[in-house]
Amino acid sequence: MFIFWLSFAFLFGSMMGSFLNCLVWRLxxxxxxxxxxxxxxxxxQIAWYDNIPLFSFLVLRARCRHCQVRIHWQYFATELALALLFAFAFWYRFQGLSDFILIEQISSWNIHSLSLLRDWLIIAFFSAIFIMDYQWYVVADEISLPGIISVFIFSLVLGWLWPDLAAAFSWSNLILATLVGAGFFSLQYYFSGGRWVGAGDIRIGALMGASLGWPGILVGLALAYFIGSLASIYLIAVRQKQSFSFKHLWEPGEPTEQAIIPFGPFLALGALIALFYGEAIITWYQNLIL
Ligand SMILES: [Zn+2]
Incomplete structure (x- = not known):
């Protein structure tokens, strides 16, 4: 029974991946x-049978049925990544339950099923940010702003409904985390005149705060910088790039002297790892310093 619902989460995730590819392209x-x-x-026009997530890409061998133009592998990668992430979130929330309890939990609005919806919402927004920033070095306000508002409100409602979540998702906790996320990048933006980070990063920081709460936001930021520095070691040592900067462009195609690595994907990765393992990382860190 668990495998059946896990497959459903996988399929739903692949559909979400297909939708997000289309959404960011159109935005x-x-x-x-x-x-x-x-x-x-x-x-x-793409027929429904050529628009089936994962499957159609393989059947068509990555080419348009009519003109044979190549379909970028990134479409397939996004669908697969979202499918795996949605299935992972389902496994994370519902692993180890008996069939009876599993059905009961899935078929009603409760702390577990709504937490899973919140996870899926956050995964979807950060994936859209990842794809858009990776491809074009911009993050549309049409993604980041609805993301901040919907995740903030969803979290607040969960905190109201369930005492277990009241501390993590209280007004004050969410406001603090959102301000820390946005403020961290606002300060850098202000002091560097937009050279270190872009305005898009401020919005991503706010979304990280609403998603991770306090002190989870700190874990998310630390992970993003950690993964970013591993990437820069790779770029310098393996790809022999001497000069590059992590940032957003305010306008696509803005001229720069250096190679640009978008920072949004690292923030998205940091946020998603912290979403599931933030508390474990905080506990590990506390044990380390005490
Ligand atoms: Zn075509």
Whole structure:
């Protein structure tokens, strides 16, 4: 029974991946969100059977059915990543339950099923940020602002409904974490005149705060910088890049002297790891220093 629902989470995640690919592409290219998908080259409408997540990419061998233009592997990678992340969140919330309790938990609104929805919401927003920043060095306000508001309100409601979550998701805790996330990047933005970080990072910081609470936000930021520094060691040692900077561009195509590595993907990775393992990391760190 667990495997059945886990597969369902996997399928749902792959559909979300397909949707997010389409969403970020349309946001970036300023296209309407309410039309049928079409091939960017030959403009042929994509039939439903060519639009099945994961499956269609393999059947079509990564080419458009009509004009044979290559479909980027990133579409498949996003669908697979979202499928795995959604399945992981399901496993994280419901592992080890008997079939009877599992059905009971899934079929009603309770602390576990709503926490899973919150996890999925956060995964979806950070994945959209990851894809968009990775591809185009920008994060649309249409993603980050609804993300901050919806995750903040969702968390607040969970805190109201369940005393177990009241401390983590109280007004004061969420406001503090959101301000710390946004403030951390605002200060850097202010003091560097926008050279170290971009305005998009301020919004991502706020979303991290609403998602992780306090002190989870600190773990998320620390992880992002840790993973970012591993990436920069790799770039210097293996790829022989001498000069690069992590940041967002305010406008796509803004001229810069250095190679630019978008920082959003690292923030997204840090946030998602901290979402599930933040408390474990805090406990580990406290044991380390005491
Ligand atoms: Zn085509």
């Amino acid at each position: 970036y290219h300023d296209e309407s969100l309410w039309t049928r998908s079409h091939c960017p080259k030959c403009q042929h």
